[in-house]
Amino acid sequence: MNLTPRLPLSVLVVEDQHDCAQSTAELLTMCGHAVRVATCGPDALRDAAVEIPDVVLLDIQLPGPSGWEVASRLRERAGGRQPLVVAVTGCGSEEDRWRSADAGIDLHLVKPVAPADLIRLLDWVGGHLAARTVPTTACG
Incomplete structure (x- = not known):
């Protein structure tokens, strides 16, 4: 497992289970x-x-407004x-996925998510953000 990201990202982990939030943050x-x-x-x-x-990892079943409500407000x-x-949620039905899409959630992962998969996802995001910031030169 590569622990060096392509581009360091700013990540907001939104999770009401303390142990899960802390272990994800530490990783x-x-x-x-x-x-x-x-x-x-x-x-x-x-x-x-x-x-x-850059990235919000968002549980759906939160105290107070749901993750879907939070996502909608973030988009606004x-x-x-x-x-x-x-x-990043235990809500895995097709209806849950549709609700996520309607709320503006880009990707719906069902717990448990393997740490290596999460790292690969963030590496991919970092790679795409880095590609946007690299100046291009014209050939000619």
């Missing part, structure tokens, strides 16, 4: 990402308003720069 920090944790929807919205993250608030919003 991603070891991979070089800047990680913040929110344990409820209002905290997630407040944190994202202070600094828009983010303006021009939008984070990649990934549901």
Whole structure:
């Protein structure tokens, strides 16, 4: 497992289960990402308003507003720069996936998500963000 990311990302982990949130944050920090944790929807919205993250890993079953509500509000608030919003949830039905898509969630992953898969996903995102920032030169 490669613990060196292509591009360090700002990641907001939104998870109400403390152990799960902390282990995910520790893993991603070891991979070089800047990680913040929110344990409820209002905290997630407040944190994202202070600094828009590159990626939001969002549980759906949160106390207070659901992850779907949080995703909808994030989409409304983010303006021009939008984070990649990934549901990381136990909600795995087809209806749950449709609700995620309707709320503006980009990817719906069902728990448990293998750490290596999460790292590969963030490496992929980092690679795409890095490609956008690399200047191109004209041949001629």
